[in-house]
Amino acid sequence: MRVLKKIILAFLAIVVIMLIGGWIYYTSMQPNYSGNIKLHKLQKETTTYFDDYGIPHIYAENKLDAYTMLGYVHAQDRLWQMELMRRIAPGKLSEIFGKDMLENDKFFTTLGIDEVSEKAINNLDKNSETYKIAEAYANGVNQFIDNGATPIEFTLIGIEKQAYTIKDMYNILGYMSFSFAMAQKTDPLLSSIKEKLGNAYLKDLNIDVNPNTLLIKNSKQQVEEFEQLSAQVTRIINKSPIPAFIGSNSWVVSANKTSTGNVLFANDPHIGFSQPGVWYEAHLSATNYEMYGYHIAGVPFPLLGHNREYAYGLTMFENDDLDFYKEENHPTDSTKYKTANGYKKYSTITKTIKVKDANAVTLTVKNTSHGPIINNLIETVNQQEPISMFWVYTHFNSKLLTALNYISGAKKMADVKKGASLIHAPGLNIMYGDAKGNVAWWAAGKLYKQKPHVNRKFILNGVSGEDDVVKYLNFSENPMAENPTWNYVYSANNQPDSIANMLYPGYYLPEDRAKRIVELIEQKNNWSRKDFSTMINDVTSSVSPSIVKKIVLALKNEQLNNTEKEVLEILKKWDGSNTTEQIAPTIYHKWVYLYLKNTFEDELGEQLFTQIVNTHLFKRVIADHINKENSIWWDNVKTFDKKETKNNILVKSFKESVVALQNQLGKTFENWKWGNVHTVEHSHPLGTVESLKPYFNVGPFASKGTREVINNRGFEYNNSGLYTIKSGPSTRRIVDFSDIENSISILPTGQSGNPFSKHYKDQAEMFNKGEFRKMRLNKNEIIKVSTKLTALPKNE
Structure with missing residues (x-):
C-alpha cells in the first residue's frame, strides 16, 4: 500500500x-505587452501602449526611436511571417520546407528580384531619411531576434533565426509586386487557345486578336507547352505560404456628398486569406509626425494609413506590366540568341538553392534583353525554343521604400502624389482624402507603349524587335483624378479612362463591383460613417439578376418538373444579394459553373478549361458572353449530329444544376443555404498538418458575400459544389474626417501572428459578422484600455 x-x-x-x-x-x-525592456541605439525613452486588440500605439520623441520600437513589436507578433516573406523572392523556402518548395524557389530565383533588391540598396542614399528609418526598423527587429522568444514555428520546423536586413525589405516588396501581376497566368493560356482553336473563338470572347502578334506556328506540342507554363505559374502562386494580392475596393467622397461636410474614406484591399493575415496595425506618434498605419511583414512604412490630416489606401491597378517573348537560339551556338541587330550572347548567373534533407540544387539562369529564359523551370517546355519573361519591375531601379516614405510622411497632397510617381511596379491605385476637403486617386506604375499590332495578351515575337516597348509613359499620362466635379473617386480594379490617348492594357475585373459602388454613391449626398459601414459590407450583385433573366427567358417554353419550377421561382424572386441564409446564390453559382463547363470545356479540354475558368478574364466573360445569340462557343463540338444553341446550353445547365444540388445537398431546400457551401478558413502554413490545424488555423466559418460584390469573396469553380473562400477583404477601413478619433476598421483574424497571444484570432467573429472596432488616436482613451511597454536606451 x-x-x-x-x-x-x-x-x-x-x-x-x-x-x-x-x-x-x-x-x-x-508577446511582451507590458513591463520594461532596453534597446540599443534608442535615443530616448519610448513608450508603447497595446490597446484592447493588441495594436501598438508608440510614443517617441523622434521618428527613428518610433521605428526602432515598431521593428521590435512587429517582430514579436509576426517574426514567423517575416521569415516566410523574406525567403520567397531569393528562393530560400526549400531550405526550411524541403523539396516540395523547390519549384517555387527555382521560379522566383529566375525572376531576378534579389538582384533588383541589391541594386536598389546600392542606389539608396545612405544619408536619406528612408535609409535611416529602414535601418532603425531593422535594428528593432534584430534586437527581438537576439533577445526575444523563438516562435514555435521555428522550433517545430527546426530552423535558426537570422539577422534581418534592408535587402529583405526590398525582396518582400518585390514578391508583393509579382503577386499583383495577372499576365503570368493568362498570356500562355490565351496563346494556347489561339493555337488550338483559332482567332474566331478568341474574337467571341472580346479579346482583340491580331495574327501578326505571334511568331508561333501551330503545333499540338506548343499548345500543351503553353498550358503547362500557365499551370506551373498558377501552382507556384497557390503553393506560396504567403497570400497573393487579388483586387480591392476603395471610394472617397468629398464634403459635398457627406452629412457632416467632411471627407469620408473607405478601403478594403482584397488579398488571399491566411493566418496570420497580411496587415499589422501600428500607431506611431513622434515630434511632428503621427501615422496610424497598416504594415506588411518586414516593411517599416505602412501601405495604408491615416492621421488627423489625411488618409491614403490602395487598390490593384491590374495593368499589364509583364510580357512573354518567344526567342530564337543561334543555330550552332546555344550561348547566343537572335535579335533585330544580330546575335547577342546570353548573360548568365549561377545560383545555388539549399534544400532541406537533400542535396543543394545549382541553377543557371540565362537572360536576354527582355528578361530571363524560363524554359528550364518547366520540363515539358521545348528547351530549344526559348521563352523569356519581360517584367517592368526588373527593368527599373526600385524606389518603393522611398515612395512609401513619401506617402506615409506627407505634409500635403502633393507629397502623396510625388510618392505615387516613384512607383514603377506594382501597378497600384493610390486613393486619397484629407481634412481640407480634397479627394484624389493616382494610378501608380510605369506604363508603356508598343506598336499598334502588338497584343500583350499573347506570347510575343522576341526576335524581330517589332513587339518591343517603344515608349515609357510619363507619370502625368497615368490615369488619375483630383477633386473631380462629380465629388468622389473610386476604384474596383475596373478599366480606367484614358489620358494618354490609348487604352491601358491590363487584366481588369468586370464592372460588377464598380457598377454597384457608383450606383450606391450616386443615390445620395448625405453619406455618413454608418452608411459607409453598411456599404462596405454590401453583398448584392448588380449584374447577377440580369443574368438570371436570361435563364428565365430560355426556360420560358420548356417543360419543367415540380422541383425545377420551385427552383426557378426562387431565382425569379432573387434580388442578387448573397447572405448565408439565402438559397438562390447556391443555385446561381452551380448554374454559372455548369454554364461555363457546358459552353467552353468541349473546345478547351478539361485541363485548359480548369485553368482559365478562374482567371480575371473569364470573370469578365460571363455577363458579356451570355448576351451573344450566335457565339461560336455555343455548339458542342463533340455532338456531331447536333448544333447546340444558346438556349440549349442555358436550359441544359439549369436542369443539371437542379440534379447536382439534389445529389449534393438533398431534396430539402433548407439544406441549400449559401452558408452551407460558402465557407472560409484562415490557414496557417503549418495548418496543412492535420494534428496542428486546430491550433494554427482559424475557422471555418459560414460566410456571406460572393465573387465580385463589394464584400468580395474569391473562390474557385469546380465540380465539388463547395465554394471554399480563398481571398477577400484583408481589412475594412473607414476614415471619417468629421470625427477622426472614431474612425473604424477590422482585421480578418487578429493583430498577432503568435498562436500564444490572446490577439491571435480575437477579431475573427467580428470580421465575419461585418462588425468594426475603433482605430484609436486619442491618447487618454488609448491609455485607459491598454497595457504599457516601456523601452529604455541600452548602453552600448
Whole structure:
C-alpha cells in the first residue's frame, strides 16, 4: 500500500511539474505587452501602449526611436511571417520546407528580384531619411531576434533565426509586386487557345486578336507547352505560404456628398486569406509626425494609413506590366540568341538553392534583353525554343521604400502624389482624402507603349524587335483624378479612362463591383460613417439578376418538373444579394459553373478549361458572353449530329444544376443555404498538418458575400459544389474626417501572428459578422484600455 501511495505521489508530482513547466513555456512564448525592456541605439525613452486588440500605439520623441520600437513589436507578433516573406523572392523556402518548395524557389530565383533588391540598396542614399528609418526598423527587429522568444514555428520546423536586413525589405516588396501581376497566368493560356482553336473563338470572347502578334506556328506540342507554363505559374502562386494580392475596393467622397461636410474614406484591399493575415496595425506618434498605419511583414512604412490630416489606401491597378517573348537560339551556338541587330550572347548567373534533407540544387539562369529564359523551370517546355519573361519591375531601379516614405510622411497632397510617381511596379491605385476637403486617386506604375499590332495578351515575337516597348509613359499620362466635379473617386480594379490617348492594357475585373459602388454613391449626398459601414459590407450583385433573366427567358417554353419550377421561382424572386441564409446564390453559382463547363470545356479540354475558368478574364466573360445569340462557343463540338444553341446550353445547365444540388445537398431546400457551401478558413502554413490545424488555423466559418460584390469573396469553380473562400477583404477601413478619433476598421483574424497571444484570432467573429472596432488616436482613451511597454536606451 505504501509503495502504491508513493507511486501515486510521484505520478502527481510529475504531473504538477509538467503543468508548471507547460505554463512557464506558454507564458514565455507570449508577446511582451507590458513591463520594461532596453534597446540599443534608442535615443530616448519610448513608450508603447497595446490597446484592447493588441495594436501598438508608440510614443517617441523622434521618428527613428518610433521605428526602432515598431521593428521590435512587429517582430514579436509576426517574426514567423517575416521569415516566410523574406525567403520567397531569393528562393530560400526549400531550405526550411524541403523539396516540395523547390519549384517555387527555382521560379522566383529566375525572376531576378534579389538582384533588383541589391541594386536598389546600392542606389539608396545612405544619408536619406528612408535609409535611416529602414535601418532603425531593422535594428528593432534584430534586437527581438537576439533577445526575444523563438516562435514555435521555428522550433517545430527546426530552423535558426537570422539577422534581418534592408535587402529583405526590398525582396518582400518585390514578391508583393509579382503577386499583383495577372499576365503570368493568362498570356500562355490565351496563346494556347489561339493555337488550338483559332482567332474566331478568341474574337467571341472580346479579346482583340491580331495574327501578326505571334511568331508561333501551330503545333499540338506548343499548345500543351503553353498550358503547362500557365499551370506551373498558377501552382507556384497557390503553393506560396504567403497570400497573393487579388483586387480591392476603395471610394472617397468629398464634403459635398457627406452629412457632416467632411471627407469620408473607405478601403478594403482584397488579398488571399491566411493566418496570420497580411496587415499589422501600428500607431506611431513622434515630434511632428503621427501615422496610424497598416504594415506588411518586414516593411517599416505602412501601405495604408491615416492621421488627423489625411488618409491614403490602395487598390490593384491590374495593368499589364509583364510580357512573354518567344526567342530564337543561334543555330550552332546555344550561348547566343537572335535579335533585330544580330546575335547577342546570353548573360548568365549561377545560383545555388539549399534544400532541406537533400542535396543543394545549382541553377543557371540565362537572360536576354527582355528578361530571363524560363524554359528550364518547366520540363515539358521545348528547351530549344526559348521563352523569356519581360517584367517592368526588373527593368527599373526600385524606389518603393522611398515612395512609401513619401506617402506615409506627407505634409500635403502633393507629397502623396510625388510618392505615387516613384512607383514603377506594382501597378497600384493610390486613393486619397484629407481634412481640407480634397479627394484624389493616382494610378501608380510605369506604363508603356508598343506598336499598334502588338497584343500583350499573347506570347510575343522576341526576335524581330517589332513587339518591343517603344515608349515609357510619363507619370502625368497615368490615369488619375483630383477633386473631380462629380465629388468622389473610386476604384474596383475596373478599366480606367484614358489620358494618354490609348487604352491601358491590363487584366481588369468586370464592372460588377464598380457598377454597384457608383450606383450606391450616386443615390445620395448625405453619406455618413454608418452608411459607409453598411456599404462596405454590401453583398448584392448588380449584374447577377440580369443574368438570371436570361435563364428565365430560355426556360420560358420548356417543360419543367415540380422541383425545377420551385427552383426557378426562387431565382425569379432573387434580388442578387448573397447572405448565408439565402438559397438562390447556391443555385446561381452551380448554374454559372455548369454554364461555363457546358459552353467552353468541349473546345478547351478539361485541363485548359480548369485553368482559365478562374482567371480575371473569364470573370469578365460571363455577363458579356451570355448576351451573344450566335457565339461560336455555343455548339458542342463533340455532338456531331447536333448544333447546340444558346438556349440549349442555358436550359441544359439549369436542369443539371437542379440534379447536382439534389445529389449534393438533398431534396430539402433548407439544406441549400449559401452558408452551407460558402465557407472560409484562415490557414496557417503549418495548418496543412492535420494534428496542428486546430491550433494554427482559424475557422471555418459560414460566410456571406460572393465573387465580385463589394464584400468580395474569391473562390474557385469546380465540380465539388463547395465554394471554399480563398481571398477577400484583408481589412475594412473607414476614415471619417468629421470625427477622426472614431474612425473604424477590422482585421480578418487578429493583430498577432503568435498562436500564444490572446490577439491571435480575437477579431475573427467580428470580421465575419461585418462588425468594426475603433482605430484609436486619442491618447487618454488609448491609455485607459491598454497595457504599457516601456523601452529604455541600452548602453552600448
